[in-house]
Amino acid sequence: MRINSKKGLTEADWAMSMGIFILYLAWFFIVVKPTFSPDTKMSLPFDDLKESFYNEASWNVNKTPLIIRSNITGDNEPIIVDFPFKGITEQYYVEEKYIQIDEGRLFFLANLDKTGSGSTLLNYLFHSTSNYTQPDIYSDIVSSDESASTDSIKINYNNGLVQQGFFRDSVRIFYYSVKVDGSPIDTSTTSHTYNNLFSKHKVITPQLNHSSYIILNNSRIYNFMTSDVEKTVTIGTRIHQYNRFYINPSTGGAISYNSSQCDNYNTDYIDLYDDAYGLAFIFDDNVNLELCHNKNLSITAEFNVDGRFGYQLLFHSADDDMTKMAQPYRLIYGADEVLEGLSDEKLFYLSFKNYSTIKSDWGYSYDFNVTVLNASNTAIFSYGIMPIRYVTTAGKTYNYNKLDKYGNMSRVSVVLLSW
Numbered sequence: 416m417r418i419n420s421k422k423g424l425t426e427a428d429w430a431m432s433m434g435i436f437i438l439y440l441a442w443f444f445i446v447v448k449p450t451f452s453p454d455t456k457m458s459l460p461f462d463d464l465k466e467s468f469y470n471e472a473s474w475n476v477n478k479t480p481l482i483i484r485s486n487i488t489g490d491n492e493p494i495i496v497d498f499p500f501k502g503i504t505e506q507y508y509v510e511e512k513y514i515q516i517d518e519g520r521l522f523f524l525a526n527l528d529k530t531g532s533g534s535t536l537l538n539y540l541f542h543s544t545s546n547y548t549q550p551d552i553y554s555d556i557v558s559s560d561e562s563a564s565t566d567s568i569k570i571n572y573n574n575g576l577v578q579q580g581f582f583r584d585s586v587r588i589f590y591y592s593v594k595v596d597g598s599p600i601d602t603s604t605t606s607h608t609y610n611n612l613f614s615k616h617k618v619i620t621p622q623l624n625h626s627s628y629i630i631l632n633n634s635r636i637y638n639f640m641t642s643d644v645e646k647t648v649t650i651g652t653r654i655h656q657y658n659r660f661y662i663n664p665s666t667g668g669a670i671s672y673n674s675s676q677c678d679n680y681n682t683d684y685i686d687l688y689d690d691a692y693g694l695a696f697i698f699d700d701n702v703n704l705e706l707c708h709n710k711n712l713s714i715t716a717e718f719n720v721d722g723r724f725g726y727q728l729l730f731h732s733a734d735d736d737m738t739k740m741a742q743p744y745r746l747i748y749g750a751d752e753v754l755e756g757l758s759d760e761k762l763f764y765l766s767f768k769n770y771s772t773i774k775s776d777w778g779y780s781y782d783f784n785v786t787v788l789n790a791s792n793t794a795i796f797s798y799g800i801m802p803i804r805y806v807t808t809a810g811k812t813y814n815y816n817k818l819d820k821y822g823n824m825s826r827v828s829v830v831l832l833s834w
Contacts, residue, residue, distance in 0.1 A: 467777035480749030575605030756818025
């Protein structure tokens with residue numbers, strides 16, 4: 416049995432209908448020859464018609480500067496910042512950037528330059544009620560419930576938490592744990608998602624959530640925790656036997672193994688490294704950090720979470736400068752600019768609305784026609800009916816901007832006829 420289905424009109428159907436209507440419009444003015452009356456023009460409520468049409472067919476596009484001040488030079492640097500705006504990812508766009516909005520944060524990659532005028536990078540964030548198409552991006556992220564990999568790292572997960580970490584095919588993290596108020600975090604509820612930009616493993620509990628991200632083309636683990644009430648969190652990990660460490664210019668040096676003593680620090684940064692590779696820990700704020708080096712090398716960090724807290728694990732080569740990675744950049748949101756104009760999308764939807772319904776919705780009792788002309792005086796949109804032969808008709812023309820979702824504007828004329 417063959418089933419025929421009825422579908423809505425496509426843009427091609429609309430374009431064909433518009434072409435036919437424009438031909439009719441030309442014929443109408445040549446053959447029908449409507450009569451225009453100055454007296455009628457004065458008596459018809461054109462301001463009401465203009466306002467109703469503009470409210471129906473116009474929209475706003477928000478354009479917000481993203482000002483990035485860089486402390487480092489590097490390609491594909493993850494930009495991860497708090498996102499104070501509402502809405503879904505699909506309705507936001509950053510020029511030439513593949514973006515994601517997740518858990519109240521904006522994610523994208525940027526090429527940073529700390530030299531000269533390149534220290535400041537300007538992008539624009541656009542937002543509208545229309546969906547944007549993300550730019551194509553090559554992604555080598557491989558992700559599952561049990562693991563995630565990109566670039567030179569592979570991370571194994573168990574119940575949403577890091578279990579092992581590999582950098583350049585060698586094990587660098589052997590063990591990893593998270594405790595909340597002295598007890599292992601409850602991993603009975605977890606989630607796993609991924610896209611072209613990141614892979615995320617999340618542990619969800621009533622008291623505290625822990626999200627772990629692997630970012631495209633980067634050898635790092637970004638971790639974010641949220642809690643509505645203050646919780647004491649302890650991160651424990653056993654790592655590769657690096658032979659040196661660095662906290663600040665006055666704290667660091669060689670690591671002596673076969674010593675039962677653990678060293679304690681209050682810091683937001685520690686880098687452990689050898690002649691080839693290293694692993695840096697960066698925290699949002701100072702933590703109580705314990706470094707133990709009895710045969711094995713382990714780190715325990717304890718801190719309070721009341722709201723949001725983040726920390727990073729950065730795998731790197733020995734010659735990479737990690738000292739500025741605690742704050743590689745600073746992003747400032749500039750003043751939001753609200754752009755306004757006619758919308759092709761809203762004009763498209765208006766073209767399919769019932770004329771009688773629109774008259775009722777607009778509270779306009781007269782018959783009318785609205786035609787939009789581009790800068791070449793070519794009709795690009797028309798709505799309504801046309802007057803019968805020799806009817807007394809009034810008309811007015813208004814100038815507007817037509818605005819697309821990327822903030823581009825073009826001047827148009829709107830011709831209103833009414834009788």
